[in-house]
Amino acid sequence: MAMISIITYGRNDNYSYNLVKRTAFSFNCLAEVLTEEDEILFVDYNTPDHLPTLPESIWDTLTEKALARVKVIRISSEIHERVKGDSPLPILENVSRNAAIVRSNPANHWMLSTNPDVLLVLCSRWPNLAELLRTLPDSFYELPRFDIPESVWSSLHRGDPKTNISVLRDWLVAKKAAVAETIPDWRFQRYFLFDAPGDFQLAPRDYFFRLRGFDESMNRYLHSDSNLAKRMWLLNGKRTDHLLEHAWVLHQDHYLTGEWARNVGEIVHNDYFAKVLRQTEVEANGECWGLQGVTLPMSCLSDKVRKQRVYFSQIPTAVDGNLPLSSEVDWQTQPAYHLFHYNRDVLMLYLRENLQVMGPESQVAYLGESPATVESIGRLWTEISPVGNPIRDLASVGKEEESVAADVLLVDFYYDRPDYWARRVQLVQEQMQRQVEKGRTTEQEAAEEVSRFADNVDIEELERQLVPLWEKRLPTVQLCPGAVVMLLGCNQYVRPYARFQGAFAKYCLGLKMRETNLQRLHASYQQLKVSANSEGRQGILLSGLMGMRRLKRRSFGRLIGHESLMGFIYERHATRERKHFLERVNLQTQYVHHRLVVLRVR
Numbered sequence: 001m002a003m004i005s006i007i008t009y010g011r012n013d014n015y016s017y018n019l020v021k022r023t024a025f026s027f028n029c030l031a032e033v034l035t036e037e038d039e040i041l042f043v044d045y046n047t048p049d050h051l052p053t054l055p056e057s058i059w060d061t062l063t064e065k066a067l068a069r070v071k072v073i074r075i076s077s078e079i080h081e082r083v084k085g086d087s088p089l090p091i092l093e094n095v096s097r098n099a100a101i102v103r104s105n106p107a108n109h110w111m112l113s114t115n116p117d118v119l120l121v122l123c124s125r126w127p128n129l130a131e132l133l134r135t136l137p138d139s140f141y142e143l144p145r146f147d148i149p150e151s152v153w154s155s156l157h158r159g160d161p162k163t164n165i166s167v168l169r170d171w172l173v174a175k176k177a178a179v180a181e182t183i184p185d186w187r188f189q190r191y192f193l194f195d196a197p198g199d200f201q202l203a204p205r206d207y208f209f210r211l212r213g214f215d216e217s218m219n220r221y222l223h224s225d226s227n228l229a230k231r232m233w234l235l236n237g238k239r240t241d242h243l244l245e246h247a248w249v250l251h252q253d254h255y256l257t258g259e260w261a262r263n264v265g266e267i268v269h270n271d272y273f274a275k276v277l278r279q280t281e282v283e284a285n286g287e288c289w290g291l292q293g294v295t296l297p298m299s300c301l302s303d304k305v306r307k308q309r310v311y312f313s314q315i316p317t318a319v320d321g322n323l324p325l326s327s328e329v330d331w332q333t334q335p336a337y338h339l340f341h342y343n344r345d346v347l348m349l350y351l352r353e354n355l356q357v358m359g360p361e362s363q364v365a366y367l368g369e370s371p372a373t374v375e376s377i378g379r380l381w382t383e384i385s386p387v388g389n390p391i392r393d394l395a396s397v398g399k400e401e402e403s404v405a406a407d408v409l410l411v412d413f414y415y416d417r418p419d420y421w422a423r424r425v426q427l428v429q430e431q432m433q434r435q436v437e438k439g440r441t442t443e444q445e446a447a448e449e450v451s452r453f454a455d456n457v458d459i460e461e462l463e464r465q466l467v468p469l470w471e472k473r474l475p476t477v478q479l480c481p482g483a484v485v486m487l488l489g490c491n492q493y494v495r496p497y498a499r500f501q502g503a504f505a506k507y508c509l510g511l512k513m514r515e516t517n518l519q520r521l522h523a524s525y526q527q528l529k530v531s532a533n534s535e536g537r538q539g540i541l542l543s544g545l546m547g548m549r550r551l552k553r554r555s556f557g558r559l560i561g562h563e564s565l566m567g568f569i570y571e572r573h574a575t576r577e578r579k580h581f582l583e584r585v586n587l588q589t590q591y592v593h594h595r596l597v598v599l600r601v602r
Helices: 019-032 064-069 077-083 093-102 129-133 161-174 205-211 224-235 259-263 272-277 335-340 344-355 371-384 419-437 443-476 495-508 517-534 540-560 565-582
Strands: 004-010 039-045 070-075 110-113 118-122 145-148 201-204 247-252 298-300 364-367 404-412 477-488 587-593 596-601
Touching: 004 019, 004 093, 004 129, 019 039, 019 064, 019 118, 019 161, 019 247, 039 064, 039 093, 064 070, 070 093, 093 205, 110 205, 118 129, 118 161, 145 161, 161 247, 201 205, 201 224, 205 224, 224 272, 335 443, 344 371, 344 477, 344 596, 364 371, 364 443, 371 404, 419 443, 443 477, 443 495, 477 495
Parallel strands: 004 039, 004 110, 039 070, 145 247, 364 404, 404 477
Antiparallel strands: 070 298, 110 201, 118 247, 477 596, 587 596
16 A cells, blocks of 8 residues: 655756765665655756756666656746746745645655655664554654765765665764754744754645645745744644654765855845744645646656665674664753754764865864863874874963964864853743743743843853953964864854954954944843843842843734844844954855854965
8 A cells, every 4th residue: 555755856956065876875765665656756846958857867876666666747947937936046945845745646645745865764673664654643743864974975885775774874873973953942842843854744645735735935045844844733733743763864964065155144044933933824825836737747767777786884883673862862942052062973073074175284273172072183183194293282382382374273162061050040940930830921931031041141151261262372373375264063143153253353364343332232231131140139120020021022023023122133233244344354154064164264
């Protein structure tokens, strides 16, 4: 009996790193866990008309199982011009997915929306996905994705999915890289549980039709999967489930070309506030969603087949039966601490991706205060360049040395919350729980209050530790032409990232960022909020202030679509000021991946 339709989409445009192998690798591995009646629907969207679709161009690298299950739906450039509206994108994700949904096999009970660079690993008690699905009650299910670095999946032959699934599963376990990235934010954890939810969104096929698919009005980057998750959550009785005990999703990373990093500052996003946070409607689109009134070519690849084999060195760890995570799932809603208190072993896997392209003669310098991290980096660099220059720890540079020349500067943002602040966060949690028990606030508002407080104290404490170090050591760094700066445990959306760029510009480039009165006022306000809790003032005054803040957020959320007027004004002001400043800073973003940002000095 047919069980599932897997829907995905793409374009024959060589997007990002090794697109053709990623796609073939994924198709072959997905097909390996399906039965003969199941299907993989790939929507080829807006490939130039003179080129074959992506699956057609790689048919000779697909297994017999993949060829028998992959069906291609082609949406031409002419159709794209008719439906794109004001979208700047060459591919409309939601239109693509919807075209597959409405053309899927109606005999299938389940549908999985995913991407063409993932593979599924099933617990060994399930011989195929259909057997697992037969045991599941109707609901909306998600899974985290576990990232596989480029050099790892590239070492495997795309033609042997059974071996690939086994080897990559064992590699994840051996490297302790099966870390479930939860969403450390009270606003989202109700709707979707894990980062990058679009890589696995499973529900009965009927659910997708009752929703009318993905919201086709969202014709810019990002948040389409989050919108679907919110509407699925509403449809499913405000419930989202997961399959952590049964399956894993493995994602083939593709960041080495730097396309995402170069465009990240220019990307126009869909409105996550309106389309996720404030989304209340289950249905989307009109009755003709998914191009139902358009005849689209649909073909099967089952007449094309070629198999290939692979060699891959054995990993000593083998898993049979259970699928162990590398660490316990952490659901706490404290984003800054999640970011800066990174998993060192996993971060080293991605640091390797960037260091291994550096010449053995490169001088690598470390700027940070984590002995464990600098030790891990030293071992990693010795493996990559056994005869190369040793890592220079700038904290140990003597006064007699005026400067240190470096080809690679590693800036460490690692943060371990001091015991004092850990106790303060715990006290705030306990206080807010008492407020919930007394009916003075909701669980959601309590989680928000704890999250905001923890973020404020963590960022203030992190900057208190790091900024003096940068002021002291950055003037001693002499970066070589074309040098690379790698930020460990950081991303581009947090305040310490901007603080580092300001320090780098000042001490390495002789530039200075102007601090406006509004920025000074905002910084003072942040410190005041931290101080109110750090000194133990937990009485009537603080409770009153918290109550006023909650009322303010509710009111402004309804009036202006933002929970804080000052935050709304400051965000726009700070973004504008930072943009003007960064135009003068000589750093180009090359690589962005979770907790690693790579910048090149132009």
